[in-house]
Amino acid sequence: MRRSLFGRxxxxxxxxxxxxxxxxxxxxxxxxAFKQDRDIISKTPVFIPFDATFDHFGTAVDAPDFWxxxxxxxxxxVGAVVISLVIATLAAFAVARMKFRGRKAFVxxxxxxxxxxxxxxxxxxxxxxxxxDMLNSLLPLTLFYMMMVLPFTIWTLRGFIxxxxxxxxxxxxxxxxxxxxxFVKVIFPLLAPGLMSTSLFGFITAWNEFPLVLIVNKEQGKxxxxxxxxxxxxxxxxxxxxMAASTMFAIPVLILFVFLQRKAVxxxxxxxxxx
Amino acid sequence: xxxxxxxxxxxxxxxxxxxxxEIDTSAAGGGAEGTAPKRTRxxxxxxxxxxxxxxxxxxxxxxxxxxxxxxxxxKTVLLSFQNLNRRQLVMHLTEWTGFDxxxxxxxxxxxxxxxxxxxxxxxxxxxxxxIGGTLIGLLLNHLGxxxxxxxxxxxLMAWAMPVVAATTVYTWLFDQQWGVVNWLLDQLGxxxxxDYNWMSDEYSTFFVVILLVVWMSIPFVAFNMYxxxxxxxxxxxxxxxxxxxxxxxxxxxxxxxNLKPFFLATTFLEVIWVFKSFTQVYAINGGGPENLxxxxxxxxxxxxxxxxHYGVGAAIAVLTILMLGxxxxxYFRIMIKQxxxx
Numbered sequence: 001m002r003r004s005l006f007g008r009x010x011x012x013x014x015x016x017x018x019x020x021x022x023x024x025x026x027x028x029x030x031x032x033a034f035k036q037d038r039d040i041i042s043k044t045p046v047f048i049p050f051d052a053t054f055d056h057f058g059t060a061v062d063a064p065d066f067w068x069x070x071x072x073x074x075x076x077x078v079g080a081v082v083i084s085l086v087i088a089t090l091a092a093f094a095v096a097r098m099k100f101r102g103r104k105a106f107v108x109x110x111x112x113x114x115x116x117x118x119x120x121x122x123x124x125x126x127x128x129x130x131x132x133d134m135l136n137s138l139l140p141l142t143l144f145y146m147m148m149v150l151p152f153t154i155w156t157l158r159g160f161i162x163x164x165x166x167x168x169x170x171x172x173x174x175x176x177x178x179x180x181x182x183f184v185k186v187i188f189p190l191l192a193p194g195l196m197s198t199s200l201f202g203f204i205t206a207w208n209e210f211p212l213v214l215i216v217n218k219e220q221g222k223x224x225x226x227x228x229x230x231x232x233x234x235x236x237x238x239x240x241x242x243m244a245a246s247t248m249f250a251i252p253v254l255i256l257f258v259f260l261q262r263k264a265v266x267x268x269x270x271x272x273x274x275x
Numbered sequence: 276x277x278x279x280x281x282x283x284x285x286x287x288x289x290x291x292x293x294x295x296x297e298i299d300t301s302a303a304g305g306g307a308e309g310t311a312p313k314r315t316r317x318x319x320x321x322x323x324x325x326x327x328x329x330x331x332x333x334x335x336x337x338x339x340x341x342x343x344x345x346x347x348x349x350k351t352v353l354l355s356f357q358n359l360n361r362r363q364l365v366m367h368l369t370e371w372t373g374f375d376x377x378x379x380x381x382x383x384x385x386x387x388x389x390x391x392x393x394x395x396x397x398x399x400x401x402x403x404x405x406i407g408g409t410l411i412g413l414l415l416n417h418l419g420x421x422x423x424x425x426x427x428x429x430x431l432m433a434w435a436m437p438v439v440a441a442t443t444v445y446t447w448l449f450d451q452q453w454g455v456v457n458w459l460l461d462q463l464g465x466x467x468x469x470d471y472n473w474m475s476d477e478y479s480t481f482f483v484v485i486l487l488v489v490w491m492s493i494p495f496v497a498f499n500m501y502x503x504x505x506x507x508x509x510x511x512x513x514x515x516x517x518x519x520x521x522x523x524x525x526x527x528x529x530x531x532x533n534l535k536p537f538f539l540a541t542t543f544l545e546v547i548w549v550f551k552s553f554t555q556v557y558a559i560n561g562g563g564p565e566n567l568x569x570x571x572x573x574x575x576x577x578x579x580x581x582x583x584h585y586g587v588g589a590a591i592a593v594l595t596i597l598m599l600g601x602x603x604x605x606y607f608r609i610m611i612k613q614x615x616x617x
Contacts, residue, residue, distance in 0.1 A: 011417050015426045018411065022429040022490065026436055028455065029444045045455045087335045094332035106333060109340065111610070116344055117599050119553040119572040120592035123579040124350035147343035154336060179325075208437045210554045211572075215580050225439040229558050232443060239447055250440040257435035 029250070032243035033057065040240050056244035063231070063245075065220070073224040076138055077206040080145035081199045084153045087146075088198070089191075092157035093183065097166075114151040118144075122215045129216050136221030145209060149202035156201075160194030161187060200256050207253060224249050351596070354589035361583040376590035386574075386591070390598075393550065393570040400485055400549045404492045405542055411493060412500025413526075427498075434494035442558040445487045449473040474560045477567035484559050484568065488549060496541055503534045536609070543606040551599060571595040 031049055032040055033056050039046035060066065094100070095107060129140040164187050172182040210225045217223070231245050355377070357363075358370040380386045411430070415423055436444075449456050451472040460468035473479045511529045520528065531538070553572040556562065562569040562577055569577065575595060579588015 011414060012419075012422055014414060015418055015422050018414075019426055019429040022433040022494070025441065025444045025448060025490070026432045028448060029440065032447065041453055043458075045453075045458055087339055090332040091336035094329040098329040098332075100326075100329040103329070106337075108607070108611075111607070112603065113340055113344055115547055115599075115603060116348075117551050117572075117592075117596050119551045120575050120595045121347045121351055122576065123585055123588045123592060124347040124354060126580065127354060127585070128347060128350060143343055144347075147339060150336065150339060179328075204435075204437075208439065210439055210558070211576070214557075215576065225437070228439050228443060232446065239450070239453065242443060243447060246440040246443045250435075250437050253437050254432065254435050257431060 026250075026254075029243050029246050032239060033247045035240060037240060056238075056240035057248065059235075059238065059241040060231075060245040060248060063227075063234070063241075065222075066227070068220060069222050069224050069227045072138060072222065073207060076141045076145055076223060077203055079138075079142040080149060080206045081202040083142070083146045084150045084202055085195060085199055088150055088153035088157050089195075091154045092161055093187075095154070096158045096161035097169075110151045110154055113147075114155065116148075116151075118148060119211050122212050125212060126215045136217050136219060138221065141213060141217060141221075141223070144212060145206040148209065149205050152205075153198045153202055156198045157191070157194055160191055164190050197260055200260050204253050204256060348596075351589050351592050354586055355593045357586045357589075359584075359586040359589075364583070364585065372586070376586050377594075379587065380590050380594065386594075389569050389571055389574045392568075396481065396485070396570055397546055397550045400488050400492070401542060401545045403485070403489045404496055404545050404549075405538075407489060408493045408496025408541075409500050409538075411497035412504060413530075415497060415501040416504045430494035430497055433490055434498075436491065438491070438554045439558060441487060441491060442555055445483055446559060449483050475564060477564065480560045480564065480568045484555055487555050487559070488552060491555075492545060492548070496545070499537065499541055500534070503537045504530065507533045539609050540606070543602065543609065547599060547602055547606065550602065551595070571598075 031047070034052040034054075035046060035049040035056075036051055036053055039049060039051075091106075095103060095110075125140070125144055126135075129135050129137075132140075134140050168186050168190075169179075169182045172186045173179065177185065208225060209223075210229065213221075213223050213226050214229075217226070228245055228249050232242050235241050356371055356373060358372040358375065362368070363370055411426075415426060418426065448454055451457065451470060451474075454473075456473075457468055457471055460471075471479070473483050507530060511533070512525060515525045515529050551572055552570075553576070556568060556570050556573050557576070560568055562573045566577075571591065572595060575588050575591040578591055579585050
């Protein structure tokens with residue numbers, strides 16, 4: 001079908017405008033992080049940092065307790081993801097493969113839990129952590145982050161398990177495997193992409209979490225989002241260092257996202273999107 | 276964002292870039308389940324062990340949900356009936372006050388101002404997100420392969436950006452002295468904006484927050500919209516076009532009816548997400564200037580933890596949860612109707 005020159009050009013023009021709109025803040029963060037101070041504090045913005053510097057990254061890394069917060073973030077995130085993966089695999093298998101009374105109710109609870117209003121439950125979590133003498137400890141944070149990602153993990157793994165043909169499992173059982181063996185030897189290897197993608201999303205959620213850690217943990221118990229949000233205050237108008245800190249915090253997530261959608265989920269949703 | 280935490284992706288058919296809602300993943304499972312042959316009993320037969328098996332498998336998840344989600348939820352309700360301020364906290368006192376916290380809130384004009392503001396904030400955001408996301412989804416469907424990939428990557432960047440990093444960048448973009456936005460407005464001829472302090476005013480602060488929320492949220496809707504569009508049979512467009520329908524007519528009579536469940540589900544998800552968004556509002560300006568940009572979650576936090584009126588904060592939290600609950604009930608009615616295989 002032929003369209004007029006006008007009709008062919010406009011969509012591309014709009015697309016370019018939109019690309020600038022969506023990419024610019026990310027670009028500006030990274031660009032500012034590499035700029036010399038005189039290019040940051042300048043009346044006309046410098047759009048491309050030709051004489052790039054790593055100084056701001058140095059400032060951010062040398063900030064007090066930076067490595068403590070990195071360790072905290074990694075510990076909490078990895079802990080939450082691993083625990084939720086174990087619990088979710090068990091539950092997802094039951095939901096995807098077994099018929100039992102209460103299955104529907106369980107699925108409903110999972111769907112609701114996925115939308116739990118954590119943002120306003122922080123006061124209660126603070127009290128619970130306090131009553132158990134665990135303020136500023138990483139344990140409550142790990143457990144609650146685990147709970148934040150658990151419903152989604154169950155929900156997604158359920159889809160992956162259901163997508164494995166039952167014949168595979170059954171033929172393994174005909175060949176003399178028990179149900180558990182059939183799961184471990186047949187389904188589990190096929191779940192690898194599912195486990196990978198769900199754990200990456202769990203990672204991103206826990207890595208980014210802010211409202212809960214804001215109220216529960218202070219000082220040595222902080223994680224990176226909290227550090228980043230107070231960085232501005234601590235460093236005043238040192239935008240170079242602030243943007244370097246933001247960049248270091250965001251880059252792992254940006255890379256994971258790109259990696260994710262290329263690699264992790266092949267085949268999951270072929271024909272999955274219901275109109 | 277936990278907000279975004281809930282946002283989930285999976286590949287969309289046809290494009291190199293990929294993305295679909297969690298609802299869709301569930302549909303995947305459902306589809307596969309529906310077509311698979313009926314399961315034969317496990318080797319052990321229907322013994323008591325195999326009848327108990329599903330419950331054993333669900334046990335850890337159930338215990339975790341009760342202890343880590345059910346208990347905080349219940350605790351929020353319990354706290355909302357207590358007079359719990361700094362003194363009681365330090366001395367470990369439990370003073371029950373009945374409905375006092377609620378009475379105080381429900382008769383407090385501030386609470387209603389915050390509620391009204393939250394509703395308006397949610398409405399504006401969701402309208403912008405849905406319109407913008409839908410239009411961009413349509414545009415993705417319309418573009419050539421390379422342009423589509425480029426725009427998809429741009430959307431992906433905005434989507435992937437961690438909330439706290441994004442709020443920090445936005446404060447830098449809108450910085451009074453050295454921010455690039457003020458420079459641009461000045462260049463465009465709006466010279467009074469050259470030194471404008473965006474955080475000095477309720478509306479301009481909200482402008483920044485809304486821009487941020489819309490910027491982060493549109494990619495999810497756009498990708499879903501695009502994925503949904505690829506499922507609408509091509510013949511339908513052709514037929515409509517043969518009958519002489521224009522773009523608007525095609526949208527209202529072909530696309531919208533086909534994707535209606537998608538529109539409903541996505542709109543409600545966005546309403547829920549925006550309504551309870553905390554980080555964007557709090558991290559940009561801490562609910563200021565003069566508390567004029569507090570939304571309900573921020574209000575609950577600042578009253579509860581900030582001013583150390585934990586009971587009052589919990590009461591605000593419960594009221595917020597009730598409002599969210601009403602929204603969610605509606606959302607689930609839609610979802611359950613859709614997912615009859617459950």
